[in-house]
Amino acid sequence: MHEPVSGPVYAIYYPMLAALGIPVNMVAITILSRRKCGLSKCITYYLVAMAAADLVVVITGVILNRIIDIYFPGSYLLLTPVCRTKTAIVYATRDISVWLTVAFTFDRFIAICCQKLKDKYCTKETATAIVGTVLALSCLKNIPWYFVYDPLYIFNNLPWYCRIRSVFYTSSLWLAFSFFDCIATPFLPFFIILLLNALTVRYILVASRVRRTLRGNPGSEHNPDPEMENRRKSIILLFSISGNFILLWLTYTIHYLYYRITNTYSYTGYSDPVYILQETGYMLLLLSCCTNTFIYAVTQSKFREEFMKMVKYPVNQIIAFLK
DSSP, X not given: OOSOOOSHHHHHHHHHHHHHHHHHHHHHHHHHXXXXXXXXXXXXXXXXXXXXXXXXXXIIIIIIIIIHHHHOTTOGGGBXXXXXXXXXXXXXXXXXXXXXXXXXXXXXXHXXXXXXXXXXXXXXXXXXXXXXXXXXXXXXXXXXXXXXXXXXXXXXXEEESOEEOXXXXXXXXXXXXXXXXXXIIIIHHHHHHHHHXXXXXXXXXHHHHHHHHHHSOTTSTTSOOHHHHHHHHHHHHHHHHHHHHHHHHHHHHHHHHHHHHHTXXXXXXXXXXXXXXXXXXXXXXXXXXXXXXXXXXXXXXXXHHHHHHHHHHHHXXXXXXXX
8 A cells, every 4th residue: 555556457447437436425524414304413423424535535545645646656746755645644534434334334333223322413413523523533643654664765765655564563561552443443343334334224124013013014005104204314434334344344444453463564576476466455445445435325315416406407407508
């Protein structure tokens, strides 16, 4: 992630990712901020914050940390101090995006499974406090990444690129930080999301059986159950977002476990399977910052309606002007 990448796959993939990630996240922010998607203020605030975090990840992780490496190898943005700063920002924004997904999952768990706490917890004020806490803690946690790197080489008395210090793999202090970092992102989020989703499914199955007993046949056309329909829509959105996170972070997690278990801290070249596994993990990780908007479009009919209005608006204006 921190040494310059090379190869036509990366040269094509990352510009396409940036071209996709920036507009889709801006579209999500714009549509969700209008609050016409039938979502509560609390859910909307989380989703807007997640889209904003994903947008920053695309800018820092894809454009500043990847595209510039590939297409502008002589740029001063690749000087080691700048590279260190970019890397710390990338890790911080990555953590913000991940933990906002966890916060959203927990909020939906409270809303569905803990009715007594719902009115107190699932509010915009609580969401604001949690988003602010996630932002602050993520920034503080990732400050040490600035000090992990040495220059890859010195040219004209200037340090270029970032190379992980060898002491990072041997020092007990850095090992502790590395384990803490990977436990915090993504192992702990994995565990929390899977646990909350399992508890949510269990609650819904029990609640559904009870409601079917009380209502007879709630799925029939003559006896609809709006409460279960609302829960179904909420569950689809929740599982889509959390499942997407787990799927796209899985390769990164496998690579981390592999190089820690086997002590494989280097690779022989760009064709080395370890390098390919590492870069595939990063590619999928960064892709996760572009997919939530498509999830909203697939799972939320009102989001699709608002998106179509946004697309048709300039066309209608042009037609009206020509007439």
